[in-house]
Each structure stands twice: as structure tokens, then as C-alpha cells.
Amino acid sequence: MRAALARTCAGLALLTAGCSVSASTVQLTPEDVETGVGDALEREVGGVPQEIDCPDGMAAEVGESVRCTLTVPEGLLGATATVKSVDGDRVVLGVEVDEQLLDGTTP
Structure with missing residues (x-):
């Protein structure tokens, strides 16, 4: 499943999966973003990377x-999480995953 996730993540260059996270303030913490990215990928590709780091x-x-790094068996992938909408304390994120690993290779 992890290899499939890496291949799928690499092919999701324009993934705009909606993912809702709750925000009690007007600021999303790195942990909020990491959870949102993981939820979006789980829903869209059926799995999550080994690690998600949104500093x-x-x-x-x-x-x-904000830019994030996804750890997959083949290496590291970059991803961008973007706020698509806000409704009260519900924030919808879109996730765009890079096509190449951060070292420039394709998984």
C-alpha cells in the first residue's frame, strides 16, 4: 500500500481534495495542517504517507x-496545503502534491 501511495501521491499534481479541520482561532497550527493533509490524502488515495511534516x-x-513534506518509501515528496474556504470554525484545505521527489527523481 505504501508504494501505491507514493505512486499515487506523485500523480496528484493538482489534487484539490477538500479537507475540513476545526480551528478554534483564526490560526491553523502545524498539527492542524498535518492532520488536514493526512485526512485529504486518506480520502483521495486510500492511504497516508509514513510521515507528514508541515513546519x-x-x-x-x-x-x-504552507509547504509540507511527505515521507514515502521512495523518499520525500513536497506538498502545498491551501485554505479553500472558511465557515465559522470549519476550514477546508486543498492539497497539491508535487510530481517529483524532492531530490528531483520520480517515484
Whole structure:
């Protein structure tokens, strides 16, 4: 399943999976973003990377984005999480996964 996830993640260059996270404030913590990215990938590809690292949080405002790193068996993939909508304390994230590993190779 992990190899399939890596292949699938690599092919999701324009994935805009909606993922809702709850935000009690106007700021998403790195952990909020990591959870949202994992939930979106689980729903869209049926699995999650070995590790998701989003070192920064972001404002819960439409258009805000943050870069994350996904650990898969073949190496590291980059991903961008972007706030697509905000409704009260519900924030919908879109996730765009890079086509190539961070070292420039394709899984």
C-alpha cells in the first residue's frame, strides 16, 4: 500500500481534495495542517504517507498556503496545503502534491 501511495501521491499534481479541520482561532497550527493533509490524502488515495511534516501554521484565510513534506518509501515528496474556504470554525484545505521527489527523481 505504501508504494501505491507514493505512486499515487506523485500523480496528484493538482489534487484539490477538500479537507475540513476545526480551528478554534483564526490560526491553523502545524498539527492542524498535518492532520488536514493526512485526512485529504486518506480520502483521495486510500492511504497516508509514513510521515507528514508541515513546519509552519497559517492563517485560516482563503488563499493562505504552507509547504509540507511527505515521507514515502521512495523518499520525500513536497506538498502545498491551501485554505479553500472558511465557515465559522470549519476550514477546508486543498492539497497539491508535487510530481517529483524532492531530490528531483520520480517515484
